[in-house]
Amino acid sequence: MDFKPLAQFIDRMTAWRIPWAEVLVIHRNRPVFRYRSGYLDLEAGTPIEEGKMINLYSMTKVMTCVAALRLVEQGLILLNDPLGEYLPEYAEMNVQKRLPGGEVALERAQRPITVRDLFAMTAGFSYDTASPSLQEAVQRTNGQVPTRAFAEALAKEPLLFEPGTRWNYSLCHDVLGALVEAVDGRRFGAYIRDEITGPLGMRDTVFDLSEEQRSRLAPQYEYNDALGQAVRKDGNGYRLGTAFESGGAGLLSTVSDYSLFLNALTNRGTSPDGVRILAPATVDLMRTDVLTGRMREDFSWEQLKGYGYGLGVRTHISKAESGALSPLGEFGWAGAAGCLAVVDPNEQVTVMYAQHLLNSQEPYVHPRLKNLVYACL
Structure with missing residues (x-):
């Protein structure tokens, strides 16, 4: 060498x-x-x-995905599960559709977001942290924005495409952290510390x-x-x-x-x-x-x-x-x-x-x- x-x-x-x-x-x-x-x-x-x-x-993101994959190993979630089973605010989503004249309309999504979509960046989210719903959450929580509150706010924003049809680098893994919280019960950072960083020294x-x-x-x-x-x-x-x-x-x-x-x-x-x-x-x-x-x-x-x-x-x-x-x-x-x-x-x-x-x-x-x-x- x-x-x-x-x-x-x-x-x-x-x-x-x-x-x-x-x-x-x-x-x-x-x-x-x-x-x-x-x-x-x-x-x-x-x-x-x-x-x-x-x-x-x-x-x-790598550690977040490992954290969530531990839940897959424990049988607590499956990749093909609808996200709405764990985060109810994602059960029904709107999607932006561009009409023939160029204007944009909102339609109800035909596909549910799955857990796999969060891992794979195929949920339809953007990376717009300045979106109205997220900024409203900043104001409403006095600048705290707990991880679950973040996910609840993002769910109010329309998707860019039907889940599972395209790839877009986005806030998917931030929602994945909220999913870990919802399934496990601990704060995401505590879960990371207890299950990954602590055991590894x-x-x-x-x-x-x-x-x-x-x-x-x-x-x-x-x-x-x-x-x-x-x-x-x-x-x-x-x-x-x-x-x-x-x-x-x-x-x-x-x-x-x-x-x-x-x-x-x-x-x-x-x-x-x-x-x-x-x-x-x-x-x-x-x-x-x-x-x-x-x-x-x-x-x-x-x-x-x-x-x-x-x-x-x-x-x-x-x-x-x-x-x-x-x-x-x-x-x-x-x-x-x-x-x-x-x-x-x-x-x-x-x-x-x-x-x-x-x-x-x-x-x-x-x-x-x-x-x-x-x-x-």
């Missing part, structure tokens, strides 16, 4: 426009490469160091920071093209309220901590210490492509050519289309500030990559990073 090219790539990214970057590569449960470069605080010139807390944003993966963790929160930046530099932009715009435990984008963590969770998935659901969070068959189901027909046309991001979509994760289905060096079945996801998860049960490879830059340059960085990891191995 020679990881010098990967280190050089990280250095090149931090010399370009990304303030700092860090990567951890685990092979067969052994860390084989860890490297960080750049400045935690550009203004102060502080180098990035171990243990910094970052917003995971959409990499939260993860102390730094949370929805709400302690004072000590807050002291380790990395500054967040956004690259300003007009100024030609990254500028400070802290906060999580997806967190609608102080009590909202967003299953789609709410977790914070560190490279070391989240890699424990990812590596358990690489081991098909069980940590090296023997803590099982999912059965091997469930992990294989999670990384099975569920896209059909029009859905595949919707899943068209350039950096995910050759990938399908499973239960909350990208999944590698065509090396010819992707041009990627990772094997088929490699899966994972990414986050809005640029973090990336690579989970590869076949070759026993786990990668946790972190940065904290909105407008993250994901289409450029992530495919190259993955190829470099496999070339260096």
Whole structure:
């Protein structure tokens, strides 16, 4: 193994426009490469160091889907169940229909939203956190927006399409978190702590920071093209309220901590210490492509050519289309500030990559990073 090219790539990214970057590569449960470069605080010139807390944003989705899949394993829910059986506000939904003249009308949905639709991003939701019903919930709850209140509010918004007919990146996994609450009875964050992070020994993966963790929160930046530099932009715009435990984008963590969770998935659901969070068959189901027909046309991001979509994760289905060096079945996801998860049960490879830059340059960085990891191995 020679990881010098990967280190050089990280250095090149931090010399370009990304303030700092860090990567951890685990092979067969052994860390084989860890490297960080750049400045935690550009203004102060502080180098990035171990243990910094970052917003995971959409990499939260992987853990949310694992949390809900545990309920599938326990027979508490089925993927084909109508969502309205657990969240009654979703029993009858309206769908936007565009009429021949161009105007938009609302019609009653012909299909129910299923639990599978939440996992697969096929429910018909948008990612509009500024929608009237959600903003009304912010006002009504005095800025708290508990997770169940969020789901109740979103149900008032019309769907963009008939459930199960198209794919659209959306608030599905935030509703999935509310589903976990409704079925299990605990708050979503408590369920995550009791069932996943606690057993795995993860102390730094949370929805709400302690004072000590807050002291380790990395500054967040956004690259300003007009100024030609990254500028400070802290906060999580997806967190609608102080009590909202967003299953789609709410977790914070560190490279070391989240890699424990990812590596358990690489081991098909069980940590090296023997803590099982999912059965091997469930992990294989999670990384099975569920896209059909029009859905595949919707899943068209350039950096995910050759990938399908499973239960909350990208999944590698065509090396010819992707041009990627990772094997088929490699899966994972990414986050809005640029973090990336690579989970590869076949070759026993786990990668946790972190940065904290909105407008993250994901289409450029992530495919190259993955190829470099496999070339260096």
